[in-house]
Amino acid sequence: MAEEWQFDVPTTGSKFLPPDARYMEALSSQGYGFEAAIADLVDNSIDAGAKDVVIHFLRDGDALVSLLVIDDGRGMTDEELDVAMTVGGRHHYSPTALGMFGTGLKSASLSHAAAVTVTSRTRKTRPAGRRWVMERAVTGFQCDIVEPRYAQTLIDRYQDCPIIWQGTVIRWDGVKNFPQHGGGGQTDRYLHRTINKLGLHLGLQLHRFLLRDDFNITIAVEDIRSRDVYMNFGVVPLNPFGYPVTGHRDYPRTFVAEVPSIGRVELTAHIWPPKSSLDEYKSVGSVLERQGFYFYRNGRIVQAGGWNNVRQPEPYLSLARVDVDLPADAGDVLRLSVKKEGVEATPEFASAVERAQDASGRAFTEYIADAQLTYREARKRSGTQRKPVIPPGTGFAPAVKESIEEELPILPGEQPIAAQWRKLAGDVFFDIDRDTRTIALNRRYRAAILGGRGGTLNDAPLLKSLMYFLVHDIFETEFSGPRVKDNLQLWQSVLVSAARAELNQLDDESGESG
Template identity: 50%
Template sequence: MSYTSGTDWQYDVPTTGSTHLPPDAGYGRALTNQGYGFEVAVADLIDNSIDAGADKVVVHFLRDADRILTLLIIDNGKGMDEAGLDAAMTVGRRRDYGEGALGMYGTGLKAASLSHASSLTVVSRTRRSRAAGRRLTAEGIEDSFRCDTVDPQYAQDLVDRYDGVIEWQGNIVRWDGVRAFETVARGQSDQFLSKAISRLESHLGLYLHRYLQSGLKLDIAVWDVSSGERGLGEEVDHIAVEALDPFGYKVPGKPGYPREFMAPVEGLGDLRLTAHIWPAKSKQAGFRQIGSLTERQGFYFYRNDRLVQAGGWNGWRDPEGHHVLARVAVDLPSRENNVLSLDVKKESVTVTPGFTDGLDKAVDSKGHTFRSYVLDAETAYRDGSRRSEIVRKPVTPPGKGLDPKVKRVIKEELPEKPGEEPITFTWGVLPPNQFFDLDREHNAVILNKAYREDFNDGRRGGANDAPVTKTLLFLLLEDCFGLGRWERSRQDRLDYWNTILLASVDAQRTRVRNNSPDTSAQSFLFPLDATEDFFT
């Protein structure tokens, strides 16, 4: 048969055989350059934990006095035996995923990890097999894709260290040689961790918000290994990640919303679009604390309840300031299709013209068009902009030592002073006649550790303990930071506040000794006299 005619395009390309071409070691180097952001990479690993059936996950930073050492992700999923570990660590192997799985391409564990770390270790235990582990290094991949076997005793010891998470089964992913950690200057670890954990908390709270709302427990912890404590003790800095729902408003910005539109998309069928309008000037975290409002308008694509794109119009229109209240939830079809495709990092969706054409034809049950929804969102924005608003005084932001839930509400309710370091709370050794002291140079409130048990029901407290005490102190003392000249009258206020607070502690201890019905330490914390100057 001749293939030189003008109709060659009608035929398949002819072949005469095949050759097996194993990947070159250079493919391994490509794994380290996939463009994964740090938060995106960690989220990808947590997807694996969810696929393993885990309902408890801990992201654990290990540090010493000077450096950030390593990162581990621990879960209580079903675990893997030796064969399962070999399969999981095989570069280029794609496994079969169930219909509801978050994994897609089989590269996330290796690519996400080696994009940030020089060494990836996975230790696992099932209900029927002992602890085992495998390690991949950048050098090992280049050396004919070598995978190291972890010493069984070390694997067991690591599992035992995290027995509060792993009871009968579970997985531990460990990153060593994390490039971002190695660039942190000596003495800057606290500042780096504070910012990194804040970004990670927001990212995970947003992209996994449906799972968090359905019961997934996801914690971020920091452990100073020089303390001598083991594992996840009470003294470990600890944050419970809360869901950041991008549709979590209490009252919609326009009556009648949310509305469901059906878009006829060629090659896919009808696609459901759930259109929301946020209330104007909302201060809720799900609106304000997930990034630029302009970038967060538009489509929120979900795949198996996992958010994979947070905002953007995908070429249908350009983002505009008066459309920031418009957000649209779209659940991707479970079956593979050629219209909506997800990138390997699960961070954005690529669409074909069939999708954007379908948007122009989308209507709701009453015949309203999707374009009319965008006009409704614009109207809600303009009406809200015309309303007068009480302007609240900016405050120095709250920082380490205050419960994350409290910090989130403070950020929702009060604007922050730009460029100010957060106010941190620590327990320290102070004279008996002081309940608290200020370290204004480092923006810290120091509480007298001699009274710590009084505000923790006699128990040993954690990093974010005594939330009512610390919150009231934040409100009371916030304006004492970021000042130039320190006035005598302000020092006098601190002195008499200390005196009154010590009296409240003494009153509390007396009530406890006398078995008074009201034994709440924090209910006696601030008599009216102590707060009068602040609130007037």
């Protein structure tokens, strides 16, 4: 006879097992993206009541040396700094706080920097500081105490911008993705690219805060020798529901999902107008990835798109976005990731969404059908005016492929057109390979086109898009007539001259930096 299964495991006591110091390595290896890490620090500033946050890149000539996040929040005392710098140290968050796990400051910072220094001042206390250096942290959780005079100096450096009476400065040193060699304009390119992505990310995740009159985020770059500040601009809110005219007259509309474990969850469903070129729709990632649920926790986006197993993404739902405020107690039904970049939903939530209805009894499934129909009708209107094309394939950025497929009807059953860098003769810029249906680009000019940056499979999206529109219809026939051949010769001549000019300019810049 089988023994009855015992669910309660008997124990004889307990013992204290502190984490190994190497836990800090695990903490800093959670896959934080750069933008998500900075956003986590800004969350702390908001929780501290900050009105102004400055993200400050410091450079010394061509070398980037540090990154700082400064706010005019309430600041911290010595004791509060100890709690803030302790892993898991913040145990008592208010119900409206953006922080919740007590690991964000440490994990986000040490994922991207060899050391993080925090100095802070309250209205009633002098500046104090703590510093985690990764090398020391992993040998015994040794957190350094910042010399008080230096803490005062760092706070004073940002007096009136933005710190007035109190505030906090977080400093990253040894930032891992800073360019190691800044010559040839590499640092400037890095800053332009990184600041643009960071501004878009913060503008989306924190758009509800940025839409307020009393909250601002500024990104700036300063040369520490000349003290010149440039690239100084405010982050613009990107409201993912900020369309001027709805795509469907019956929306937005609020549905209610009755989730047994947590109660009512409101789903405010929106349909974007087709073919929108607004930044709020197209700037942050692929529109295919941005359809679906936008979960907010205390006013901050913690998931921007995705259907959480309610359904799969599809092009016909590219206009569908659903605004959801997470309940104060979501239990295990809607679990937030530590990085605040996703929500894990149980099947209980998916089932409740499928049954959701609005006040008049309209089902959420009807919203899905309306969003699909709005997209299809827009495609039909385009199809009557534009000639079907062979779609782009390998080598084209996903956003480019999506945009072309949105704007143009696609020839069914056709092998897509690829774009590829190849070794070609110096007197040609491109070649048409009908056999493999490929636009071959001359690898000799790749570095010039990319401005010295390293290449990837989907690099040079602007050039490849223009090349696609120049030559895509050539792949629809087996032979090229005299007019097409003359056009090809014309394009070759002009593009080779332009590429050589780019190459010469790159050489000149490299010579000047040397």
